[in-house]
Amino acid sequence: MAVYPGTTGITGTGPDTGDLGVRLPAGPVVAAILPPGPRPPAPAAQVWAADPRLWSWGDWHAGEVRTAATERAGVVAVGQCLAGPARMEDDLRRSAHDGDWEALTRWPGAYLLLVLEHRGRFTAYTDPAGQFPLYYAHRDGRTVVSTRATAVAALTGREPAPDDLALAAHIACPAVPELVGTRTALTGVHRLGPGEALHVDRATTAVTRSYAAPGPDADACMEDAAARLRDSLRQAVTLRVHGAPRVTCDFSGGLDSTSLAFLAAQAAEEPPDAFVYHHPGAPAGDLEHAVRHARASAAVRLHQTVGGDTSLPYAALSARGRPDQPDPSTAIVARLRCRLSHIASRGGGVHMTGEGGDALLTAPPAHLGEVAAGRAVGRLAHDALALGRLRRVAPAAIARRAVRLARTPIHRALHDLAARLEQSPTHPPQWLDAIAWWPPPGPEAAWLTPRARRDLAELAVERAGRIRREGPGPGPGTRAALAELHTSAGLHSHLVDVARPFGVWPQAPFLDGAVVRAAMSLPTPAKADPFTVKPLLRAALAGAVPDAVLDRRTKGAYAAEDYRGVRRAAADLRARLARSPLADLGVIEPARVIADLDAAVHGFAAPFSALNRLVGVDVWLDGLGTAGEAP
Numbered sequence: 001m002a003v004y005p006g007t008t009g010i011t012g013t014g015p016d017t018g019d020l021g022v023r024l025p026a027g028p029v030v031a032a033i034l035p036p037g038p039r040p041p042a043p044a045a046q047v048w049a050a051d052p053r054l055w056s057w058g059d060w061h062a063g064e065v066r067t068a069a070t071e072r073a074g075v076v077a078v079g080q081c082l083a084g085p086a087r088m089e090d091d092l093r094r095s096a097h098d099g100d101w102e103a104l105t106r107w108p109g110a111y112l113l114l115v116l117e118h119r120g121r122f123t124a125y126t127d128p129a130g131q132f133p134l135y136y137a138h139r140d141g142r143t144v145v146s147t148r149a150t151a152v153a154a155l156t157g158r159e160p161a162p163d164d165l166a167l168a169a170h171i172a173c174p175a176v177p178e179l180v181g182t183r184t185a186l187t188g189v190h191r192l193g194p195g196e197a198l199h200v201d202r203a204t205t206a207v208t209r210s211y212a213a214p215g216p217d218a219d220a221c222m223e224d225a226a227a228r229l230r231d232s233l234r235q236a237v238t239l240r241v242h243g244a245p246r247v248t249c250d251f252s253g254g255l256d257s258t259s260l261a262f263l264a265a266q267a268a269e270e271p272p273d274a275f276v277y278h279h280p281g282a283p284a285g286d287l288e289h290a291v292r293h294a295r296a297s298a299a300v301r302l303h304q305t306v307g308g309d310t311s312l313p314y315a316a317l318s319a320r321g322r323p324d325q326p327d328p329s330t331a332i333v334a335r336l337r338c339r340l341s342h343i344a345s346r347g348g349g350v351h352m353t354g355e356g357g358d359a360l361l362t363a364p365p366a367h368l369g370e371v372a373a374g375r376a377v378g379r380l381a382h383d384a385l386a387l388g389r390l391r392r393v394a395p396a397a398i399a400r401r402a403v404r405l406a407r408t409p410i411h412r413a414l415h416d417l418a419a420r421l422e423q424s425p426t427h428p429p430q431w432l433d434a435i436a437w438w439p440p441p442g443p444e445a446a447w448l449t450p451r452a453r454r455d456l457a458e459l460a461v462e463r464a465g466r467i468r469r470e471g472p473g474p475g476p477g478t479r480a481a482l483a484e485l486h487t488s489a490g491l492h493s494h495l496v497d498v499a500r501p502f503g504v505w506p507q508a509p510f511l512d513g514a515v516v517r518a519a520m521s522l523p524t525p526a527k528a529d530p531f532t533v534k535p536l537l538r539a540a541l542a543g544a545v546p547d548a549v550l551d552r553r554t555k556g557a558y559a560a561e562d563y564r565g566v567r568r569a570a571a572d573l574r575a576r577l578a579r580s581p582l583a584d585l586g587v588i589e590p591a592r593v594i595a596d597l598d599a600a601v602h603g604f605a606a607p608f609s610a611l612n613r614l615v616g617v618d619v620w621l622d623g624l625g626t627a628g629e630a631p
Helices: 085-098 101-106 149-155 164-172 222-243 255-267 287-296 328-345 357-361 367-373 377-391 395-406 410-421 443-447 450-470 476-502 513-520 535-541 547-551 559-568 570-578 590-601 608-623
Strands: 002-004 029-034 045-048 051-057 065-069 073-081 109-117 122-125 134-139 142-146 190-192 196-200 206-210 247-250 273-278 301-306 349-352 504-507
Touching (some): 029 109, 045 073, 051 109, 101 109, 101 513, 134 149, 164 443, 164 450, 190 196, 222 255, 222 513, 222 535, 247 255, 255 547, 273 328, 287 301, 328 476, 328 608, 357 535, 367 476, 443 590, 570 608, 590 608
Parallel strands (some): 273 301
Antiparallel strands (some): 002 065, 134 142
C-alpha cells in the first residue's frame, strides 16, 4: 500500500529525458499511455516501476493520490479516498479474485479510480458527482488518459486548439450538457462523464458506459433517505476530521456549510476554526447569521474574512493562472484568494465547504413535470397554488407549464432549443421558464455570432436524434438536479486548483459518493416543500445541529458585490472584450457583450452568471498555448 504525500512515494524514478518530444503541462497530473509507448519527459515518473503505463508529476496534497497493488492488478484513487489502508488492500484482493472492480468505487469519499490489470486491461471510474474528471483521446493506435485535458493534448502530440462550438455552448447553454456530450474546450480531447467507466483493452479498443449514475428509488421514503443522508454525512465529516492533521470549515450561517461545521465540531477534540466572508460595503447577509450561530454555541471558533475593493468580482483576473478548462469562478478569483489567504494564515490544511448541498437538497422547478407525469393532480394543484403565492405567479400558469413539460420528451425540447437559438431572446428567463427540461437561452445568446447560434442549433438537432435513439433517461426534475450537481462539482474542482498554492485543500462532503447516492435516492418531488427549505436536510440533521441553523430561509446574496465590481473593473472589461479571442474564433460579437456590460455598470439587470462564464473562457484562451510547463 502506498500513499502519495506529494510527488514522493512513487515507486519508479522515471526517465531523465523522454522519447515523446513533447513539453508537459504543469501538474499535478496522473496520466496513462495505453499500450505503453514512448516515455514522457521528466518530471513524469512511473507510478509503479514495473508498469510503464501510468505516470504522474506535480505536487499533490498528502493522500490525494493513493495506490494499492496485488499480483493481479494495481489501483490508483485520485481525489479524496477516505478508506483505510487495510480496507483498500482487502477489497482489492477480493475484486482481483472475482473481477468486480466496481465494488472499489464504494469506498468512502470521492475519487477517480484507475484499475490496471496486469494482463493489460485498463478501467477508469469517475465519481458520481463528476468532481474528479478523466480526459482521453486516441491517436496512432494508442489511448491516452489523464486527469488534465492539457496533458492528454500534449501526450498525443496535439497543439492545444479550442473547440469553438463547445465554448459557445458553455457560455450560452450551460444547463444543457447534452449539447456537447464528451467534448471539451480542447479539440479532439474527450471527457468521461460523472459516474461513467472507460474500459481500454489490450487492443486499445475503448468503451465507455454508465456504471453509477445516482437516481431516485421509487420505494424510497423521506425517513429512509434522511437516515442514509445523516449516516453518510456523519461518516464523511468524521473521517476527514480524524484523518487530517487540521480541518477548518466554511461557516456562512447557511444550512449546508454551517451544518457541516457543527458535525465537524462533534467529531473534533477541540472547536474547529470556521470562516465567514463579509464585505462591509456590500454585505451578502451571511455575517449576522454566522455570528448568531457561533455565539449560541461554543462548538466553533469563528473568524471573519473582510473583503474590500481588491476582493471584488472582476479584480485581478490574471491571478487565476492557467486553468485546465474554462473556469466560471475566474470572475471572483480575487474574493476566493482573499478567503484562502485568511484560511492559510490560520494553518491551512483540509477545509470543508458546503458545495453541492443546493444541488442535492433543493428540488428544481422542473420537478413539477414529474408531479404532472405521475398524474398527482391534488399534489400539483397544491404546489401550484403555494408556489404561485410565493412567486407571485398565476397558479394556473404553473400547472400548465408542468403539464406541458410532462408531455414534452427531451428530444423535442432539443428541437425547441434549436429554434430558440436561431432567434434573439425576447426577455430574460423567469422562474416560470425553469419548469422545463432547462431554462431557455437568455440575453447572452444574443452575444453569439449568427454562425455560432446556427452551429449550436444544428448540434441540438443532431443530439436530439441521438437521444431519441438511445431511449428515455431520467425525468426532468432528476435530470436538472444532476446537471446542477455536475456543475457544482466542476466549480469545486476549480476551487481546489486555486487553493493549492495556499496549502489549503478544499473538500466538499456533500459531493462524496455515499452522500450523493443517499440524497438522490429520494425522488425529486419528495424533496420539494413550498414552505420548508431543504426538508431532506432538516429531516436528516434534526437534533444533530442547532434548530436555528435549519430554520434559515435565505442565502447569501452577492449581487451588490457584482455591481460594485463591474463598475470598478468596467474599463478593463471593455478592453478585454474588445480584443477577446472569442471574437477571432467567431463565437461572440463583442459590441453586444459590451452593451450589456454598460447596462450593468448603470445598475440595470444583467446576466452576471453568463458574463462570468465568458470571462472564464476569455482568460482560459489567454493562457492557451502557454499553459505552463512542468518544472
